[in-house]
Each structure stands twice: as structure tokens, then as C-alpha cells.
Amino acid sequence: MKPFYFLKVFCVLMFCAVANLCAQSSSPLQSAAIDQKVEKLLKQMTLEEKVGQLNQYSAGAATGPGTGRTGYPEMIAVGQVGSLFNLIGAKQTNEMQHIAVEKSRLHIPLIFGLDVIHGYRTEFPMPLGLAATWDPALIEQTARIAAKEASTDGIRWTFSPMVDIARDARWGRITEGEGEDPYLASEIAKAYVRGYQGNLDSPDDIAACVKHYVGYGAAEAGRDYNTTEISDRTLREIYLRPFKAAADAGALSFMSAFNSLNEVPASANPFTLRQVLRHDWGYKGMVVSDWQSLWEIEAHGIANDDRTAAEKGILAGVDMDMEGNLYHTHLAELVEAGAVPMSVVDDAVRNVLRVKFALGLFDHPYADDTKTAFDGPLPAASRELARKAAEEAFVLLKNEHAVLPLTGIHKIAVVGPMADNADNMLGSWDAQGKANDVVTLRNALTAYCAAHNIAVSFSADASAASADADVILVAVGETASEMTGEAASRTRIGLPGAELVDEVAKFNKPIVLLAFAGRPVVLTPIEPKATAILEAWFPGIEAGPALVATLFGEANPSGRLTASFPRSVGQEPLYYNALSTGRPVGNVDLTRPPTTGLEKYHSRYIDEQNSPLYPFGYGLSYSTFEFSTPQVSASSTSAKALNAGDAKAEVHVTATVKNTGNRPGDEVVQFYIRQRGTSVARPVRELKGFQKIALAAGESKQVDFKLTRQQLAFWNIDMKEVAEPAKVQVWITGDSASGTPAELEIKP
Numbered sequence: 174m175k176p177f178y179f180l181k182v183f184c185v186l187m188f189c190a191v192a193n194l195c196a197q198s199s200s201p202l203q204s205a206a207i208d209q210k211v212e213k214l215l216k217q218m219t220l221e222e223k224v225g226q227l228n229q230y231s232a233g234a235a236t237g238p239g240t241g242r243t244g245y246p247e248m249i250a251v252g253q254v255g256s257l258f259n260l261i262g263a264k265q266t267n268e269m270q271h272i273a274v275e276k277s278r279l280h281i282p283l284i285f286g287l288d289v290i291h292g293y294r295t296e297f298p299m300p301l302g303l304a305a306t307w308d309p310a311l312i313e314q315t316a317r318i319a320a321k322e323a324s325t326d327g328i329r330w331t332f333s334p335m336v337d338i339a340r341d342a343r344w345g346r347i348t349e350g351e352g353e354d355p356y357l358a359s360e361i362a363k364a365y366v367r368g369y370q371g372n373l374d375s376p377d378d379i380a381a382c383v384k385h386y387v388g389y390g391a392a393e394a395g396r397d398y399n400t401t402e403i404s405d406r407t408l409r410e411i412y413l414r415p416f417k418a419a420a421d422a423g424a425l426s427f428m429s430a431f432n433s434l435n436e437v438p439a440s441a442n443p444f445t446l447r448q449v450l451r452h453d454w455g456y457k458g459m460v461v462s463d464w465q466s467l468w469e470i471e472a473h474g475i476a477n478d479d480r481t482a483a484e485k486g487i488l489a490g491v492d493m494d495m496e497g498n499l500y501h502t503h504l505a506e507l508v509e510a511g512a513v514p515m516s517v518v519d520d521a522v523r524n525v526l527r528v529k530f531a532l533g534l535f536d537h538p539y540a541d542d543t544k545t546a547f548d549g550p551l552p553a554a555s556r557e558l559a560r561k562a563a564e565e566a567f568v569l570l571k572n573e574h575a576v577l578p579l580t581g582i583h584k585i586a587v588v589g590p591m592a593d594n595a596d597n598m599l600g601s602w603d604a605q606g607k608a609n610d611v612v613t614l615r616n617a618l619t620a621y622c623a624a625h626n627i628a629v630s631f632s633a634d635a636s637a638a639s640a641d642a643d644v645i646l647v648a649v650g651e652t653a654s655e656m657t658g659e660a661a662s663r664t665r666i667g668l669p670g671a672e673l674v675d676e677v678a679k680f681n682k683p684i685v686l687l688a689f690a691g692r693p694v695v696l697t698p699i700e701p702k703a704t705a706i707l708e709a710w711f712p713g714i715e716a717g718p719a720l721v722a723t724l725f726g727e728a729n730p731s732g733r734l735t736a737s738f739p740r741s742v743g744q745e746p747l748y749y750n751a752l753s754t755g756r757p758v759g760n761v762d763l764t765r766p767p768t769t770g771l772e773k774y775h776s777r778y779i780d781e782q783n784s785p786l787y788p789f790g791y792g793l794s795y796s797t798f799e800f801s802t803p804q805v806s807a808s809s810t811s812a813k814a815l816n817a818g819d820a821k822a823e824v825h826v827t828a829t830v831k832n833t834g835n836r837p838g839d840e841v842v843q844f845y846i847r848q849r850g851t852s853v854a855r856p857v858r859e860l861k862g863f864q865k866i867a868l869a870a871g872e873s874k875q876v877d878f879k880l881t882r883q884q885l886a887f888w889n890i891d892m893k894e895v896a897e898p899a900k901v902q903v904w905i906t907g908d909s910a911s912g913t914p915a916e917l918e919i920k921p
């Protein structure tokens with residue numbers, strides 16, 4: 174082989190090594206220059222000042238159990254506060270910042286936080302709806318607008334993205350995340366981090382905070398704050414993946430969770446906080462507890478007093494105490510008593526200071542309070558993005574007789590409370606969102622009908638419905654303030670108000686059900702009576718215009734579910750990427766009770782089907798799409814070569830997607846795999862790629878996905894993340910329950 178070949182290989186390898194180093198060092202968390210500044214400052218700090226950086230308080234709230242402390246100036250002036258949150262406004266934050274920077278001995282700036290979850294003032298669809306867009310670029314744009322708005326009001330740290338994988342629709346906080354799939358959640362987590370943090374070189378940039386670390390969504394029985402039992406393998410394969418993706422994307426902070434994980438509270442869990450986060454991943458950002466979650470480890474039963482809770486929290490790896498007041502009260506004494514090494518406190522302080530330097534707070538601690546506070550009319554571009562996001566979030570679940578989009582309509586009857594409930598369109602965690610900013614369905618539809626000579630009537634009950642209406646819209650769902658979000662788990666997850674469908678069915682007119690909810694709801698009882706069903710989530714400030722555009726066909730629905738919709742709540746937890754079990758049902762008819770042994774002895778219910786009413790990845794369009802059977806570029810590859818990163822081991826899977834409808838539309842092309850013959854059981858399907866593509870009527874496009882170590886490796890019987898010999902099926906299709914697979918083999 175010519176010597177030049179080796180030189181070429183060497184150059185390529187060096188380029189990759191340097192590129193990787195550049196990528197790493199481009200993250201401020203890996204910056205040697207910042208580390209030098211941190212060390213220089215740390216050396217000057219007293220123990221009390223170090224502890225001060227580890228305290229976070231909510232503005233106006235009583236700080237921690239029993240203290241009732243609400244004023245902070247005196248604490249900030251002596252360096253006893255590292256962060257405030259829920260303080261809104263450039264003038265308000267600057268007032269506190271001037272005290273920290275000008276009065277404290279070392280002039281260390283505060284970092285101001287807030288839950289900016291799906292927008293700051295421009296409220297976008299809540300996260301489960303945003304996830305249904307399958308559009309990371311759009312989600313990144315929403316986060317960018319949120320960052321610009323929030324930073325205008327002095328906020329430089331958002332407690333977002335929430336990336337808790339959720340497989341149980343009873344859990345109210347499923348609304349805040351991306352649903353049940355780790356790959357999709359990872360892609361979206363990276364998009365939020367990019368949107369919030371930008372290049373960390375502008376006062377518009379805000380620190381992301383990936384939460385709730387970890388396993389919170391696995392709450393037993395879907396009951397919020399409940400126990401979680403997760404095997405190490407499932408933890409690695411499912412729940413940790415989006416956190417790792419966000420860390421790799423440079424997220425500046427994590428938030429530890431409320432739940433216990435395998436009997437160890439997540440906010441005092443050395444395995445996840447030190448072994449995984451710091452040792453395995455080399456993460457250098459900071460970890461803040463959840464609201465008093467350090468104090469709650471006493472209720473969990475692993476500490477009998479506040480001092481022990483503080484000791485266990487800091488030793489486990491929680492850097493900052495949110496509203497618990499435990500570090501403020503006990504940490505210095507714990508160090509002086511030798512219970513907590515100073516080095517542990519120093520590391521926590523390093524993590525906090527590193528984030529403050531990375532955000533540029535030492536150079537630019539103040540918000541520009543010469544700008545008008547962010548309370549004027551929203552920019553048109555923000556509204557346009559909010560509308561686009563809502564349109565892409567809607568999931569068309571049913572459309573019998575192509576009743577949608579509406580055409581040739583002369584009279585519409587709209588029944589249900591959600592047509593006119595502006596506040597409800599904002600969903601939970603609505604930050605500075607304002608009901609006055611919301612254009613409701615009623616507002617938008619009234620204007621549209623006036624412009625198109627269509628009569629329209631509205632009522633919160635069934636009274637607006639009439640025999641001379643051409644179509645009846647039923648707008649019902651969960652209330653954002655009580656029935657979704659934190660501490661809002663439900664054991665009966667029907668669609669509130671759905672009985673209106675029964676009431677208006679007597680008119681024998683097409684019924685279009687608009688479902689507003691923060692979770693998958695059970696639509697089974699009313700599905701047969703609704704001609705069309707549109708899942709609208711909580712669509713944000715442009716709810717009305719987005720719904721009207723969709724109902725009349727200006728927008729073509731492209732949303733796809735990211736959480737399975739069950740037939741009944743008894744199926745929960747329910748998710749597509751499940752294991753086969755030793756008794757898969759195969760082709761047994763599950764629509765009726767078993768009548769023979771052959772039908773009975775399977776992993777099934779006797780009173781319900783196994784499958785969801787609507788599966789992960791599902792959604793209809795006003796177009797129709799066809800997929801060719803996938804083609805593989807090779808019928809086999811080698812596990813050894815894959816694990817060595819040999820590009821020649823890569824297999825490409827292609828298919829042709831055709832828009833067989835009569836209008837342009839977007840299709841979310843989904844790439845799934847299944848591996849059998851491996852050392853541990855693998856799911857019957859796993860999402861390993863997706864592409865959202867626009868196709869004109871009749872247009873075809875070839876899509877190409879690749880299989881490399883990244884898609885095929887898993888945590889095997891030895892808990893090593895590797896690719897193994899396997900029989901592999903691959904699908905390129907429109908949802909997790911459809912498609913014709915191609916096959917290939919991974920040889921040793």
C-alpha cells in the first residue's frame with residue numbers, strides 16, 4: 174500500500190481529533206479560560222460566600238421551611254444568595270443585581286431564573302403539542318423567541334427543557350415533555366438548548382436547565398411525585414438518553430427531580446448525579462434541586478433532620494438548593510464539623526460560577542432597563558411563528574368522508590366552553606403569557622365567517638346546535654389550571670365535556686370534535702359519533718387563527734402523536750417501544766374475549782385490545798401518502814466493524830414516499846428498527862430517525878436513513894453499549910404501527 178495512503182489516513186484522523194476538541198472546547202463549560210477565572214475567584218471566597226452561591230430563593234416566597242424570610246437585600250448584600258427566580262422585570266432584577274454586584278465583597282452577580290416552558294409572553298403550544306410538530310427547527314425558533322423575551326425582562330435562566338420520558342397518560346406532567354420516545358425527545362431537547370442558549374455570546378441568551386433528572390415520568394400509577402423503579406438498562410436506554418443529548422448540546426444546567434429512583438431520591442442520588450452525570454458524561458454544568466426537593470428527602474425517609482438532608486444533598490451532587498434554605502442554614506457547619514469536605518463545596522461553587530461566567534454575567538450583569546418592559550403588543554413575526562407552531566402541532570385523528578377541510582358551508586354551530594376560553598389556550602406553565610394576547614376560536618371563526626358569508630352560532634353548552642347547521646364543531650377538553658401539568662394526575666382520562674357530542678348527535682349533522690388537552694385522553698366512547706377529531710392540545714396565543722386555517726384547509730395538518738392514545742385507561746402505561754413478551758398475541762383477534770385456549774393464553778386482556786386507539790407517530794393529513802417497501806444497501810454488516818466505527822459497516826435504508834392526494838402536504842417519515850437474537854430483549858420497534866418532508870400532489874421523494882453503531886448499539890447483557898449480531902427489521906413508514914419491513918443481518 175502506498176505510503177501516501179497512510180499519510181492521508183493520519184491527516185483524516187488528526188482532523189477528526191481536532192474537530193472533536195474544537196467542538197468540545199467551543200462549549201464554555203469546557204473553556205480553560207473560564208476555569209481560570211473560576212479558580213481565581215474561588216481562592217478569594219470565604220466558606221460563607223461559597224455557601225451563598227449555592228442558595229436559590231423564589232422572589233416573594235417564604236424561604237424554606239419555617240423561615241418566613243421574604244426580603245433578600247440584606248442577604249444579597251453579604252453574598253448569601255446565588256440566584257433568585259420568579260422575579261420579573263429588568264428594573265426589578267437590576268435592583269437586586271446592583272446590590273449583589275456593588276455591595277457584596279466579591280461582586281458576584283446573581284442569576285435570575287423562571288419557568289419559561291413554552292414561551293415567555295408569546296405562548297406557543299405546550300411542549301407535548303410542540304413535540305407533535307416533529308419539527309426541531311421550529312421548536313428551536315420558539316425557544317429563541319422565548320429567550321429574547323425573557324432576557325429583556327432580566328431572566329437569564331429558564332427551567333426548561335423538561336425531557337422526562339412519559340409512558341403513562343395519567344401523569345399530568347406528560348404535557349410538559351416530548352412523550353414516550355427517547356430518540357425524538359433527544360432531538361427536541363437539543364433544539365431547545367440551541368434556541369435558549371444560542372452561542373452564549375449575547376445578552377439575549379439564557380441558560381437551559383434540563384429537567385427533571387431523572388426518571389420522574391416513570392411515577393408509578395401515573396401519580397405525580399410517586400415512586401419510580403427503573404432498571405439500569407431502561408434508565409440508560411430510555412430515561413437518560415434525552416438528558417445526555419441535552420448535556421452534549423451544551424446545556425448549562427440540570428434540575429434534580431422529586432421522585433425516588435430505586436429507593437434513592439433523585440435529589441440525593443450519587444449514582445445518577447455523580448457516577449453518570451459527572452464521571453460517565455464529564456458534565457461541568459450546574460445542578461439545581463427542584464423546589465425544596467432537598468428538604469423532601471426527609472419525607473422520603475433517608476434523612477431525619479434538615480442537617481442530614483443538606484449533607485446528603487451536597488455529597489450526592491446537588492450544587493444549588495432551590496428554596497430549601499438547607500444549605501444556607503447547615504452547609505458551613507457541616508464543613509466545619511468535617512462531615513462535608515471543603516472540596517465538595519468548592520466543586521459545587523465551581524459549577525455555579527462556571528455557568529455565570531459562561532452566560533457573561535460578570536461582564537454584563539444587568540438587563541437593559543432602558544428598553545420598554547416586555548408588555549407591549551407582540552411582534553407580528555412572533556405571532557406568525559406561534560400560529561405556525563399551532564398549525565403543525567394539531568393532530569388530525571379522524572376525518573370520515575373527508576369532512577375536513579370544510580367546504581360549501583353556509584352555517585356552523587359551535588358548542589363547548591373551549592371556543593371562547595382564552596386563558597385555557599395558554600396551557601400550564603404559561604410564564605408571562607396573557608389571556609388578552611390569545612385569539613380564540615370564537616374570535617377567529619367569527620371574523621372568517623363574516624368574510625365568507627357563513628352564519629355561525631356559539632354556546633358553551635349544546636344550545637347553539639341546530640338542525641339547519643351544515644356542521645357542528647364541539648370544542649371541549651381539560652382545564653389548563655386544574656387538569657394538566659404538575660400535581661394534576663387523573664385516574665379517569667376521558668375528554669372532559671365530550672358528552673356534548675352525544676347531545677348534538679341527534680341533529681344527524683357532521684360533528685367535528687376539537688379536543689383540547691395536555692395528555693392523551695380516552696376518546697373511545699365518543700370516537701364513533703364524531704365525524705372528525707382534531708387533537709388541539711393547548712395551542713397557545715394563535716389558537717383561533719390556526720384552528721380556522723386548519724378547518725378550512727389553508728393549513729394541512731401534519732402533526733403526529735408522540736404519546737400513545739389508549740383505548741382505555743386500564744392499558745396504561747402504554748407505549749409503542751415495548752418488548753414482545755414470551756406470549757405475543759400475533760394475529761389473535763383481540764376485539765372480543767377469547768373463546769379458545771389458542772386465543773386466551775397470550776399477553777392480552779380479556780376485555781380490551783392491546784393496541785392504542787391511536788399509536789405513537791400517528792396523524793392524518795388532507796393528503797394521503799404511500800411508502801415503498803424499504804431497500805437496504807447491504808443484506809448484512811458486521812457488529813465488530815460497527816463497534817469500531819468503520820464507515821464501511823454503515824447500511825443505508827431507502828424508500829420512496831409519494832403524495833397520492835390532491836393537495837400539497839407534509840409527511841413525517843419515520844424510521845424504525847427491531848433487533849432479534851440479541852443478548853437482551855429489544856423493543857418490537859424503536860424510532861431511529863425521522864424526516865418531515867413537503868410533497869406536492871403526486872410528487873414522490875426518496876428518503877435515506879443510515880444504520881451505524883449509533884442506531885444499533887444498546888446496553889447489552891454486560892451493560893456495555895455496543896452493537897451485537899442480530900436479525901434486523903427496518904421500516905420507513907408513517908407511524909409506529911404500520912409499514913412493511915425490510916430485513917438485514919448483523920454478523921459478528
Ligand code: GLC
Nearest residue numbers: 288332384385428463464659
Ligand atoms: C416546580 C417544578 C419544576 C419547576 C420548579 C420551579 O415544582 O417541579 O419543574 O421548574 O418547581 O418553579
